[in-house]
Amino acid sequence: MDERQHKAAIMxxxxxxxxxxxxxxxxxxxxxxxxxxxxxxxxxxxxIEQISYSGQNYDNDAEISQYVSDLVGQNLLQxxxxxxxxxxxxxFVQQEKQIQKLPYVKSVTVKYxxxxxxxxxxxxxxxxxxxxxxxxxxxxxxxxxxxxxxSDKTDPALxxxxxxxILLSGIDPTGYSRGRLLPAEVLGTYKNVAAIIxxxxxxxxxxxxxxxxxITVVNASNxxxxxxxxxxxxxxxxxxxxxxxxxxxxxxxxxxxxxIGNEKGKLKYNESKGSFSFIPN
Numbered sequence: 456m457d458e459r460q461h462k463a464a465i466m467x468x469x470x471x472x473x474x475x476x477x478x479x480x481x482x483x484x485x486x487x488x489x490x491x492x493x494x495x496x497x498x499x500x501x502x503i504e505q506i507s508y509s510g511q512n513y514d515n516d517a518e519i520s521q522y523v524s525d526l527v528g529q530n531l532l533q534x535x536x537x538x539x540x541x542x543x544x545x546x547f548v549q550q551e552k553q554i555q556k557l558p559y560v561k562s563v564t565v566k567y568x569x570x571x572x573x574x575x576x577x578x579x580x581x582x583x584x585x586x587x588x589x590x591x592x593x594x595x596x597x598x599x600x601x602x603x604x605x606s607d608k609t610d611p612a613l614x615x616x617x618x619x620x621i622l623l624s625g626i627d628p629t630g631y632s633r634g635r636l637l638p639a640e641v642l643g644t645y646k647n648v649a650a651i652i653x654x655x656x657x658x659x660x661x662x663x664x665x666x667x668x669x670i671t672v673v674n675a676s677n678x679x680x681x682x683x684x685x686x687x688x689x690x691x692x693x694x695x696x697x698x699x700x701x702x703x704x705x706x707x708x709x710x711x712x713x714x715i716g717n718e719k720g721k722l723k724y725n726e727s728k729g730s731f732s733f734i735p736n
Contacts, residue, residue: 501531504571513559513579522553523565526573534573547573558602558634583652584673585620586645588627594620597649599637621652621667625676644678647696651681654703666707689715691731694724705731 503526508516526534526547535541541548547565554563554577562578582602586593592613594603605613626648628641637645655667671684683691693702702724709715709722709731720735 501567501570503527503529503531503534503573505573507568507572507574508577509574510563510577510579512561512581513577515559518557519554519560519563519575519577522550523547523573523575526550531567534567556634558600561596561598582620583649584623585617586623586626586628593628593631593637595637595645597653599642599645599649601631601633601635601637604631604633621670622672623648623675624672625674644675644681647678647699648673648675648681650699651683651693651703654699655707657700658704658707662707662711664707664711666710685710688717688719690721692721692723694726702731 506520506523506527508519532542535547536549538548545567547567550565551563554560554565554575559580560577561580564574564576566574566576568574580596580598580600580602582594582596584595586595590607592605592607592610593601594605595601603612608617623645626637626641626645628638630638636642651673652667652670655670659665659667666685669686671687674682674684679694679696681693681696683693685691691706693699706722715722715733718733718735720733722731722733724731
């Protein structure tokens, strides 16, 4: 090895030692900070004194409080069950898992807000349809989550709510339970129905119209040709399960322009022409 190579080797060794020293220093600082954080979190400085609730489409704070109320009075480390990973995230993961099981909860975060607060943020599930089966009425959101099941139309818990949801027929799931998704054999069809309803809502939001409220019933007995009854006047056949936004927009524009009038009949989608045609009764 000549002198130049020897000097280069020495320089590489020094550079590697500097890098290794920085890594060791960084690890030491992280460990030190973690120890300090653990120590502080176990003191009254981080004692939890209040719970705050916020979110979207959910207002049942009492239902959630049963899972977080016992945090009040505990220090941060106790509240997180001495879990360093949860402490690093500053979130109460165990409480989140419990709350997430509630039927009306779509997502939730339970996080620490220094120095004495726990903040619960919830996004709730919004029911959109009421599935009429052989012996039950099932209240379902757009994901296909079963929120409630009612014995029949006279169920007191359903009184006055029928008009709030779109009635869906032609789907009769088996093995369903509250707080779980509809069974796989009907979930795909239901999501297509939800997509159609969502497309109508999207048009309504864009144009400030109320077409979604005019949907009387949706019949999904034929999954490949879902039929919507509009205002007890028109049966709308959606044909293949694609382009729901385009199809709903096309229909709503026809209705807005009064191209059909008050005549009863059927609107059927023509795949080759990419448009709907009206067939009077």
